[in-house]
Amino acid sequence: METLSRIRDLFVRQPIFRDGDAEPRVYFDLTDFVNPVPALAITDIASTLVDLAPIAQCDAIVSIADRCCGAIAHEASRITELPYTLANWYPEGMPGEVEVEACKGFSGNGQVWLNGLKRNRRVVVLLDILRSGDTAANLVRACQRAGCQVLAVCFAAELVEFEGRQKQAEAFDGIQVNTAVRVHVRGERTSELRDSEAIFGPSAAQMLTRKLREGAPGANAIDTAKVEAALNDPNCTVAQLRQATATKPDPTKTYRQMKDADVQRLTAHITNAFVGIPITPNEKLGGYPYSFFQLTDFAPMMTPDIVEAMADLMVHFGAFSRCDVIVAEADRGGAPIAQAVARRTKLPFVLANWYPLGEGMGATTQASVGFSGDGSMVLNGVRRGDRCIFVDDMLSSGGTAEGVIGSIVKLGGIPLQGIFASEKLYPPKAGSAMPHRKGKERLQGPYPHFEVITLCQFIAEGSRTTAPPHPIG
Known part of the structure; x- marks a missing residue:
């Protein structure tokens, strides 16, 4: 009951706002990061959804790389030891990819791809909030097109006025729809369906x-x-x-005092996820050499041990005793890493999310980064004076990280470090034989005191990614 009570606190008695069309809108910590999210909240939700889902008959977990959904999926994977995949923006060209239809909602419309699914797998879909149900319906259809059987769709909360449950029932006969908390969105504040007059x-x-x-x-x-x-x-x-x-006692002490042999073992485990990966020229992107990594592209599906190893080393190398808030990007592997690091450090986290231009609340950075297209990255939940450490799956050109760090500064936060699971090295500059750390240079130009730490490095040339002869400092 304590767990469910804490979940209720995330959704009940929250202020209701009206947009220009007088439609109700609620900004939850879990989706909009009005306040930073503690790791315990994600663990509560994941354990509850695992209890609601038919996990014993399940082969894999499916979710989306948006808001806290990636963190919830990772935590559920850690609890159940089931693999997971997150629907995300990707370049076309991955063998076995399945397109998720354009989704209405705060994230706008666009092509989202789901990787890693195999025929005849039985899956459960885990999501944060059931509103209209469009996102969930599109995920279910994508799973079915991949030849998978969807056993259940489970949500942390349901906003009953949006009638998403009815739409799910009409569209998918025989698929369970389970929610931990059902919430009314009417009046000035949200209330729980079981007792709408209760005062919390x-x-x-x-x-x-x-x-x-x-x-x-x-x-x-x-x-x-x-x-x-x-x-x-x-x-x-x-x-x-x-x-x-x-x-x-300092919760990071055990990780900071990790033995060298353990650090080397974890580093080798992480490096294997980025080195030796096939490089495929993507004709739809002008022949751009692209590699599909397990952490960023979920090909194959993600297993929790890799992210947990990354979190161990990030806490080992990071200055989390001087940190107030962990910052990450919700995209791809960012949210799972943020949750794993937050659980170890007992620090809350916030996630930057992509929105179409003109949408979102918080510090906004307009950007055209990688394959995510033109849009704005919105960051919320960082207060003036908060010391922040940014964690992410990969440092490549540095565009995404630069946008997030810029948003931290706009909100009055202090970016201390960026800790990346991997770093893509670029060809040497003229007159140099050393690979080029393009992303690091891009970040430390405007932020010279911002420390960049990477757990492993790789070079994307030839037919497969390779490791540099020695770490490039």
């Missing part, structure tokens, strides 16, 4: 965030029992609360 106060997590923000942000090691006792004391001061949060 702020959750303990919201109270803690509020009190810490009033004092000084950045307490990242929380002793839950002492914090709960402090929160229940009406005379508790900010100073007393900070003292309660300071008694637990």
Whole structure:
């Protein structure tokens, strides 16, 4: 019941706004990052959806690389040890790819591809919120076109006024539709369907965030029992609360003191995911040499051990004891990595999301980066003075990272480090024999004090990716 209560806190008693057409709109932490999201919230949702889904009959998990869905899918994969794939923007040309039809909603319309599925697999679809149901319906159809059987579609919350459940039932006979919480979107605030007149106060997590923000942000090691006792004391001061949060040992200590042999073992495991991968010229992109990696393209489907290894090393090398908020991009492997790092550090995270130009709330950076097309990256949840570490799956040209870091600065945050699971090296510049770190140079031009850390490097030349003879500093 505690887990479900914490999930309710994410969706119930949230303010309802009206857009220009008087349509209701709610900005949830889980989807719009009004506040940073704690890893515990994702674990709560994932474990609840696993309980709701017919996991015993399932072969794989399917979701989308948008908002917190990638984090939820990864956490469910970690709990169940099932592989997962995320629908995302990709260049055409991947053998076995399945197009997901254009989806209405905050992410706009466009071609989204689903990779890694094999015929006769039984899958469950895990998503954050059921609104109109269009995204879920498109995912289900894509799975079916790939020859898979969809056993269930499970959501953390359902906004009942949008009638998504009815649309799912009409479109797909025999597929379970399960939701952890059902929410009314009417009046001034959301309310739970089971008791729409109930009055819910702020959750303990919201109270803690509020009190810490009033004092000084950045307490990242929380002793839950002492914090709960402090929160229940009406005379508790900010100073007393900070003292309660300071008694637990640094959660990153074990990772920072990792033995060299373990670091080498994890590095080799991660490097294998990026080196020796076929390079395929994509004719639809003018012959651009493209590699389909497990972490970024889900070919093959993702298994949790790789992301968990990356998180181990990121916490080992990162300065998370000086960090207030983890920042990542929701695209591809960003959200799974953010969740895994947040779970280890006890720090909350926010995710930058792609929106069509003119949409989204928060700090916006217009960009045309890679294969994601023209749009804007929107970042929310970073407060003035927050010290941020950016984590991501790959550093290539640096365009995506530059956009996110720029948004952190716009919000008044302080970007400390960028930690990347991999780095693509470019051909040497004229007069040099060393591969070129194009992405790092792009980032450290405008942000000279921003530290760039990469777990492995690869060169994309010839028929397969290769590792440099030695790490390029």
